[in-house]
Amino acid sequence: MTTALSIARDVNAGERSASSVLAASLAIVAARNEELNVFLHVDHEGATAMAAAVDERVAQGLNAGPLAGVPIAIKDNMCQTGIPTTCSSRILDGWRPPYNATVIDRLIAAGAVPVGKTNLDEFAMGSSTETSAFGPTRNPLDPTRVPGGSSGGSAAAVAAGMTPLSLGSDTGGSIRQPAALCGVVGMKPTYGLVSRYGLIAFASSLDQIGPFAATVTDSALLLEVIAGHDPRDTTSLPEPSPVLVAHVNDGVAGKRIGLVRELVEGADEDVVNAVNSAAEALRAAGATIVELSIPELRLGLSAYYLIAPAEASSNLARYDGVRFGLRVNGDDVTAMMEATRTAGFGAEVKRRIMLGTYALSAGYFDAYYGQALKVRTLMIDAFRRAYDHVDLLLGATTPSVAFAFGAKSHDPMAMYLSDVFTIPTNLAGEAAISVPFATGEAGLPIGVQILGPGRSEAQLFAAARVLEIADGRP
């Protein structure tokens, strides 16, 4: 499929119609969705109307926006007016949000055409889409394997060529890990760069919306459209969207990049080799590679599995059967709430609610949640010290290429380890990108991760672009 950049250029120039682009996109969805289970809902009617509106603007001689006529897939934990929004959970059964997430408003204003909602691990809790109440998504590159998660549907939509762009959310790696496993570009922006208004919360202090795309430039283009301050999210950064696309080809000459021991530790050999060749490629492009160790990163996983469930236990309290979604009746209101939550949530969500409730309980708070917050501070300090010496950090996105269904779904700890390299960035509120580089076992893609301090997105895209070119995708 052509890039978003070229589609928008062609649509604005009147060389292609948004409607024909949409039709091509929907044809691929129709051909492969049954097999891959990427979309939970396809909004044929709405998307057709939005594409027609874009064509109408172009016909009137107006610029239809930087994403004119570009079909985009939306992870099904973002609200879009009137469109079923499930978080891949039974508990939201039948709920249609009465409002748009800020990112949806911005996409539509930029001329993009949201085509539907993609599958995810239930409430974004998982690394394979296997916890979805509506069945897992299959990896388009090898349907016997997982696409990663939690934003597995959105990664697969781009990998399968259904849409050139998609949105995911990343709480502990939920964009970067599936991007790596599906061979696409996935970026987790600085916390606060993209408004969370309308993103259904998993762990509020960690959640961040970000782009999936087949190319680094498209990824930068999409982030430019959705980033920038939103008065409806007080945690959003008080500044306009950064200039990104214009810096994509800035290169890495003169940059110091740290190759971090803890970000390849325990990874498969093919993954380690890919990271080392990525370091070589960056060196060849003029960067200085520094090998370094940040031992605090090893504490990330345990801190994350206290902080994220603690916030989730509170964020998911509202699914009580009173106002929306599923209701299972009981003898009294407490029984109704218990019955609703028992029937509505899957096992992984229940596990994390229990963990989080425990971590926040009187008598345990200091030992668990309080301790995890201290580790989080250590992590932030450790990153800051590293960035005193280098501009960016380099490592693997995931320990392995895409794994088979069932390989980890019965062992939560093994599944949690899929995110061991991505979690520290979320805890620190910083930015990181996963870019496909080389291939590994069975010819499957490997994701290399580049990490940067807050607001380093332009540098991250430029470095990722160097790897993209070195990997043979000019």
Next chain:
Amino acid sequence: MTLANGWEMVIGLEVHTELLTKSKLFCACENHFGSEPNTNTCPVCLGLPGSLPVLNEVAVDMAMRIGIALHCTIAPSTFHRKNYFYPDQSKDYQISQYDLPINSGGYLDLPDGTRISIERAHMEEDTGKSTHVGGSGRLAGASSSLVDYNRCGVPLVEIVSGPDIRSALQARAYAAELRGILIATGASDGRLEEGSMRFDANVSVRKANEAFGTRCEIKNLNSLRSLQRAIDYEALRQIKVLEAGGSIRQETRHWDENLGETSTLRVKEDADDYRYFREPDLVDLAPSDAWQVAVREALPPMPAARRTGLLAHIPEPTGPERDAVDVVVDLDLDDYALGAIAGGIAPALAIARASNEVAAGIENRANLSVDAFTATLTMEQSGALSATQAKTVLGDILESGGSPEEKAAQRGYEQLSLDSLATTVATFIEQNPDEWNRYREGDEKLAQFFIGLVMKATKGQANGKAVIAELQRRR
């Protein structure tokens, strides 16, 4: 105050007040009492998935007004989530302030001079309102419940006193004084009947000067009378238990207004573990120094200062005069009293008329300007109107507006001008030469004789003081 057998009450109050903002604490929905159920709602206050709170700056401004009026320190603060499941709480957690409140460490001086410490005055959101159908009207035993989320997200400030209150009457005085302060700040309308202010009372008893006893918390008292009655009942209940050799269990109790009793709501062991943690959807709150200064400077005088100011006009105030001053301040009628005093009216008269006649027609105060009030009292003071007439004229103006001259004319009071009074007095002097002579020779009692005649002739509408003045002029 010491009770029988040397017992003493120890009381601390937690007072919730709704703020008079136009919109709710975290969304733009209207903050309005009495709308159709569930009409003032949006994704944020309904807690719909994906919605986020945005702090209302006016609410912060009002919270600071309250803090400053209570002599608190304003400090950088944070919001926490208080987690518990309840249907009228849309998110199943309440956004409140916990270990770092916006206001802390203040005090309130009661009119009698007792100082009650204020531990904190923090911000939080109100819940919705449940109506339980069937059963006793409480959640337990109801056949179904309806929830109105109009109140959900309405801004509250919770004012927590120290355990410094020693009697139910003092608790009532504290609540009344706090109410006056809240109204004066403009942060609250103080309407108890609409739930704008609600009281929780922590009550324990001890023998004087011993350590504090175990306390019980009486929840949701919504009038000054209930507050006083509930505390009295609860303290006596505790004394009875202790004197019988029992011990007090720490618990939350419910006040039944009809039975006049408190009863156990839940014991401490069953209390929710609220799992407080920092609200990750909101950033820290740190009002700038300039903002704090602006709030401080814009704050009008508080009731205590206003009472002192009014009393300063009366050299040796009597009990009733002190009461009148209290009424004037409580009902915010200071402008009338002070305006009239500035216009040359005797302070005691100005305060008396404001506290009685204006207070009686307070719902129509817009009809009576300070100038018209002063003009009426000027006529009374000069004798152009009797006291009775002046009161009637004030009532008439409050009823329908207009000037005192106009109202006096409508009532037919104009013949009682000083000229006509002089003529009437002259007539009676002529008709009663003996009495007149005795009066001239110093028998002051005969003044009453002439006043009686004039009153009879004018059907009581003459001003007694003006009659005496005329008699003395002719003496």
